[in-house]
Amino acid sequence: MEIYLSAWSMRAQLQRGTLTYLTLPAYARSHGFCGVELFDRFFAAHTKEYVSEVREALAESSCGVVVAIGSDFTLARSEPGWQEQFDHVRRFLKVCRDLGGNTARVSTGGQDMSVQKFLNWLGSHPLPGQSLDNRHLLQQRLAIRVASSAAALRVMSQLKPLLQRERPKAILLKIERCIAALRELRPVLDDLDMHLGVENHWGISTDPVILVDLIRRCESDRIGTCPDFGNFSPSQDRYEGLELLALLAKHVHAKSRAFDASGEETTIDYRRCLRIFRDAGYDGPFSVEYEGEDDAETAVDRTRDLIRQYG
Secondary structure, three states: OOEEEEHHHHHHHHHHOOOOOOOHHHHHHHOOOOEEEEEHHHOOOOOHHHHHHHHHHHHHOOOEEEEEOOOOOOOOOOOOOHHHHHHHHHHHHHHHHHOOOOEEEEEOOOOOOOHHHHHHHHHHOOOOOOOHHHHHHHHHHHHHHHHOOHHHHHHHHHHHHHHOOOOHHHHHHHHHHHHHHHHHHHHHHHHHOOEEEEEOOOHHHOOHHHHHHHHHHOOOOOEEEEOEOOOOOOOOOHHHHHHHHHOOEOOEEEEEOOEOOOOOEOOOOHHHHHHHHHHOOOOOOEEEEEOOOOOHHHHHHHHHHHHHHHO
8 A cells, every 4th residue: 555645744844945856756755655645735846956956856866746736626617727737737737747747636725714715816916026027936935834724724624614605607607617627637637647646625526426527528548536535614515525525536635633542533433534645546546634733743653554554
């Protein structure tokens, strides 16, 4: 079983500089992970030279790689930011391929409040003194600082169900836009020999039934789901949702937040989750994504151990 370490779990260390994408692979391997999931927002640069350095670091530690790409496919093609979004996804698909990966994660977008919407707003409101060369990276770093605040994460999770009560016509329009954008990515995926996992990451992807139908309407074996153990509202049945998403899984986020004295996750039944993916025939990687308030280094090891125990 392949278990990857998500860079999101180590966001505090990456922000402080105690870890970088050049040292994360070795750190992951030393903790028993065989790969890493790298988030677009933590890349220090987009140059060929930097990507080559990261690839070398991955190779030296014999680490596999998945790249998580921030995206919102629900924009109208005529809206400011649509082309920038599409180009951003295409750019990081190529980065993933150049790093030796064959799968990337994206999100549908469609929520009223998200990090990606903040990025889109920044894209149309340049900050004073920004050059065209550094604007994108500066926007990403500002947004990740907002998103990685524990308080901000709690507030967003509480508000999401309220902010997602949209009129059915508006939701349907967003779904059609998302399908159209993903279909436009099909030739890019073919050219790069890449696969895409769409995460259940709120917005129009909140409902697993909608997400599965959306994926199937893309009509591509290269496009599937990226099920996240934790991204379900209190009114949803987490395990029924995972059963649907697991059938089309390209990548999986093993979310964790807290543990009891015996090492079990207190909010998610890991035994049940792993059985769902085993029964679905999933044989790809599980990325450990810790979002709690305890020590991340200890928490990712505990999550890894649960996957090993029940996988």
